[in-house]
Amino acid sequence: MDDRSRALDAARRHADAFLASLPDRPVWPRATYEEMVAAFDEDLPAAGMDPAAVVDALAEIADPGINAMPGGRFFGFVIGGTLPAALAADWLCSAWDQNAGLAQVTPSAAAVEVVVEKWIVDLLGLRHGSAVGLVTGAMMANYTCLAAARNAVLGAAGWDLAAKGMTGAPPIRFVVGERTHGTIERSAKLLGFGTDEIIRVPSDDQGRMRVDGLERVLETGPGPLIVCLQAGEVHTGAFDSFPDLVGLAQEHGGWVHVDGAFGLWAAASEATRHLTAGVGLADSWTTDGHKTLNVPYDCGFAIVANRAALGSVFGVSADYLIDAAGDPIERTPEFSRRARGFAVWAALKSLGRQGVSDLVEGLAARAAQMAEGLAQIPGVTVVAEVPFTQVMLACRDDDTTRLLGQRLLDDGTAALTPGVWRGRAVQRCSVSNWATTPDDVEATLAAVRRLAAELA
């Protein structure tokens, strides 16, 4: 066998072994960051090494510091796993090594993105004909959509932002809910909005934007307006009331953007679709591929109903690019990038419409199972309602809550991650992995029950 085949064989062997170890290995890494720096650190070797031996060395050194994130009992942050077809397609994507931006140069990569665009817009019940840019994640999707929004609302006010720039532009009211995700603020900063300029509408006790709060903000008068709503608050999974809020903002000439990093997928299942009622009338939407859809990192979707608005920011002209008009390169901030569409296509093709629905429904069902189980554990409280896939628990005081989370990581059965909800320490449990089974939930509940009893 040649070097390349031996290297690929080694990768395949290590990948299989790792994935097979997921049910049994401790979820949290056994090694610390400092230990891993020490393990990797050496002077750059003067001479090279055989590719297969490099892969063996990488797998061996990295292993203690690898988190069992793709396993069924990692519930931290909001982290999806990887569907088998998506993982394999992602390997192929690396082998093909296509630079996905230009349709004439990499026709398969570009074609697959047009097809997944159609599938996703349809599955999520969004506006027919919306453009989808395949970016690294919801952060970049928020940025991409909001850049389009900024150009569009200024354009409507007679200001050509692309030509004239920000200096002297009419002010934009940039409105968010009190519980907006940090990536909306980061996007705002990248787009030239100061954090002091951001208008924050109060949220209710589940983290949903208050309708009367938005009404009050809109009373402040006309002018360019962007309103950021949320499909899936990161702690509670709560959905803003789109039927009330979208129309209200649009009546005032606002561009409505919805961050639905994980929650927008509720629209793909009969059982949860009610949560997203009215969301399809917004102007742009963010969602992730690497969360609810379970494609490998990294993958997000910037979805914009008005293609021209997206093109006004990301349209390109460069003499050496062949004809880029309408190509993937005009839908994302990146010029060169990975052909993410292949893994998305593979995920959706392997699931089918029914499979996507079952996936979403399954995640919500496991979350409900988790919440019911936690509520029965003495000394443990489920902190908010559980409409979708996010569950939060708290113990009798903040220290005990933190300690319980730490003990669970040390124990290795499952991983929850800490947070603060309305001033109270919580442990967050996000059910986002296709591989999580009812047994995984039961095993997690058993560990929490045991550890909570020890702390009582």
Ligand SMILES: *Cc1c(COP(=O)(O)O)cnc(C)c1O
């Ligand atoms: C995860 C998340 C983000 C950020 O997504 P990335 O994929 O990490 O860039 C933004 N908004 C919400 C609501 C999220 O859950």
